[in-house]
Amino acid sequence: MxxxxxxxxxxxxxxxxxxxxxxxxxxxxxxxxxxxxxxxxxxVVGWPKDLISYKFLKKQVVIGEECLENRMAVDMIxxxxxxxxxxxxxxxxxxxxxxxxxxxxxxxxxxxxxxxxxxxxxxxxxxxxxxxxxxxxxxxxxxxxxxxxxxxxxxxxxxxxxxxxxAYGLDLFNNALIIDIGAGTLDLCRMHGTIPSEEDQRTLLKAGNYIDTRFHMLLQEKVKDSPITPEMSREIKEQSAFVSSQKEVIYFDFQVEGKPKTYDVTEELRESCESVLPELISSARELIITFDPEYQHDLRQNILLAGGGSQIRGLAEEVRSNLTEFGPCRVNTVEDPVYxxxxxxxxxxxxxxxxxxxxxxxxxx
Ligand SMILES: Nc1ncnc2c1ncn2[C@@H]1O[C@H](COP(=O)(O)OP(=O)(O)OP(=O)(O)O)[C@@H](O)[C@H]1O
Ligand SMILES: [Mg+2]
CATH class of the missing domain: 3.30.420.40 (ATPase, nucleotide binding domain)
Structure with missing residues (x-):
């Protein structure tokens, strides 16, 4: 008051x-x-599947990690x-x-x-x-x-x-472009000193979940002799996600007939992570070139990657190099993508x- x-x-x-x-x-x-x-x-929220699940969980509803830990016993939403x-x-x-x-x-x-x-x-x-x-x-x-x-x-x-x-949390009120790479959506938002309007924002549906679906499919094709769950493939992504500017080889062990067998999953992971790039770049371009020309230079110096997907290694460099046709760009990643x-x-x-x-x-x- x-x-x-x-x-x-x-x-x-x-x-x-x-x-x-x-x-x-x-x-x-x-x-x-x-x-x-x-x-x-x-x-995520889950309800016990039946009387046994209910007796075991001793709750009508389970939420968050408790729900994931008991995923076999609940109907999840x-x-x-x-x-x-x-x-x-x-x-x-x-x-x-x-x-x-x-x-x-x-x-x-x-x-x-x-x-x-x-x-x-x-x-x-x-x-x-x-x-x-x-x-x-x-x-x-x-x-x-x-x-x-x-x-x-x-x-x-x-x-x-x-x-x-x-953007607000980081005092980026003016001439900044935020690219938030979440699970369900990839959101871009340009800041120019006022509350952003519709034309300052873009929402793309190819984000973390899209990478997961693609990587899971490619992994299943590669590792035919071992069952791979979506959770396993997401875990691998979160440990090793990268895009092309990183030069490396990613190996993972999968259980084949009870024994670990090593697979090279580099190309599968790279291709999946890069699958969100074309739309990301074209939306970022659009937001830059439709900005007031006098401030486009400043906007290009203030490009910020946020959200869980911003942890994909090499992403900031990849975005930067794809946008330099308009002049020099600076792309950073938020320090605390979770919060x-x-x-x-x-x-x-x-x-x-x-x-x-x-x-x-x-x-x-
Ligand atoms: N180290 C990592 N490398 C790549 N992706 C990651 C990493 N850690 C988490 N992710 C991915 O980030 C996404 C979650 O990010 P975030 O928490 O920002 O999304 P969200 O806010 O729940 O989703 P949305 O913003 O779409 O509602 C998931 O797809 C997850 O797999
Ligand atoms: Mg989010």
Missing amino acids: EAGESAASGQAPNDNILYIGIDLGTSQSSIVTNTGVKSTVAS WPLENGVFRHRPEQNDDQDTGEPSLNREAEAVEHLINYIIELSGRQPGQEVRTVIGCPARASEEDRQALIDAVTGKVDYALIASEPFLV SGALGALKLAQDMPDIEWRQVGKLTR
């Missing part, structure tokens, strides 16, 4: 406010608070998988019985958000203000659905796109003047 207003209303300013920055990602979500909480959770929230139970009402049908996606979003907010360590009676970063592809309707999901759990909430929050979105969200939450929070973020039930 602003000093002027509290004096006028006779109320003391509320300094017991919990600020929460949340990054809701397709594959993982992160939370940071002004009280020092910093945590991530896999964006990744509710943000397509960058779209489906929190609309009334649309799925069963017409015949008049009973609401089981809308698992809606429930899953709700469980995930509840779980994340619980991680914040909120104290009873404490006012909570949260900025939530969501996949850029989320529509207005989806954003509203998200607001509905947190209503009653926090007092104030704002939704913003992930790459914008990454950069949530940290930006927290910073925005704390920077927002009280009056703006009340105008745009107040939730009423």
Whole structure:
């Protein structure tokens, strides 16, 4: 609350406010608070498959890593998988019985958000203000659905796109291009001193999951005599992902008839990681050449890779060398790809003047 207003209303300013920055990602979500909480959770929710699973898990619902660890015993849902929230139970009402049908996606979003907010360590009676970063592809309707999901759990909430929050957290307010390589989407966002509009953003569907599908397929073709799960191939990617400017050979051992057999997976991994590059480069180009010509040079000096996929080795150099046709470029990678979105969200939450929070973020039930 602003000093002027509290004096006028006779109320003391509320300094017991919990600020929460949340990054809701397709594959993982992160939370940071002004009280020092910093945590991530896999964006997955599971229900025990049957009575035995229930007896063993002793829970109606399991979330995050606990769900992954027990993947054989649960029906899993990744509710943000397509960058779209489906929190609309009334649309799925069963017409015949008049009973609401089981809308698992809606429930899953709700469980995930509840779980994340619980991680914040909120104290009873404490006012909570949260900025939530969501996949850029989320529509207005989806954003509203998200607001509905947190209503009653926090007092104030704002939704913003992930790459914008990454930029905000790093004080890159002007002449910067953020490229956020997530699991479900690859989002590009150019900053020019105001809130970015539609024309400043691009969302591509070839991101981490796309690399995973491709690499899994290529690995299965190569390693025919050993079963390879999608989880195994993702693990290999996360350990060794690289693009062409890195000169190296990647070997992995697979179990063949009970014995380890070594395979060279270099080409499979390179080809998969590079599969997201053409669209990335052409969208980055488009955002550069349609920028005010006077500031294009500055924009090219401020290109930042974020998101889990920014850890692909050699990527910054590859992007740089593909964009130099317009003049020199500088491409860097964020220091903290896991938390950069949530940290930006927290910073925005704390920077927002009280009056703006009340105008745009107040939730009423
Ligand atoms: N070391 C690594 N090298 C390459 N890719 C990685 C690495 N570590 C994680 N990833 C990939 O990054 C992606 C997850 O990134 P991130 O957490 O930014 O996504 P998200 O926020 O959940 O997704 P989205 O932004 O699409 O909603 C996954 O595809 C994961 O496999
Ligand atoms: Mg993300």
